[in-house]
Amino acid sequence: MKLIIQTPHFDAQQKLLAFAEDHVRKLQLINERIVEAHICLKLDKSDKRENKICEIKLVVPGNDLFASKQSNSFEDAIQQSVSALKRQLEHWKTNHEQRAEKTQ
Template sequence: MKLTIQTPHFDVQEKLLNFAEEHIRKLHLLNDRILEAQVCMKLDKSDRGDNKVCEIKLIVPGNDLFASKRCNSFEDAILKSVSALRHQLER
């Protein structure tokens, strides 16, 4: 599975990239037909605390899957997005 992570307009620490990769690669265990995962982590211009957004698109033959979550931290946003995709894959 090919994994692409984009972080427009800010620099990200290696620790966060490894965290995202570790959890997203686990989705491949549920469905080995996943060809690619495209991840975009961005900061939303908001006064609220939940301004970290993680969007994940899985490229699967015949049916692409998408999840987007907004949280107080990127780690939480990644976990919730992966959980939503896991639920979609199990259906």
């Protein structure tokens, strides 16, 4: 899986980038057909404490999946986004298997 990480308007520490990469790569255990993952870590310029945003787009043949979460830390936003994508991948896999059974 090709991984693209963007951090517009700030320089992320290597530790944060490794954290994001490690968590997103685990999604391949659910679906090995993931071609690319685009991760965007952004700072919301609002006055709220929860101003860290993680957006992840997974490119899967036949269907792209997307999750965006906002939290008070990037690590938490990454974990929430990955969790949402895990649910989407499991749902997609279940539906895909059911369709395959119907065509047999």
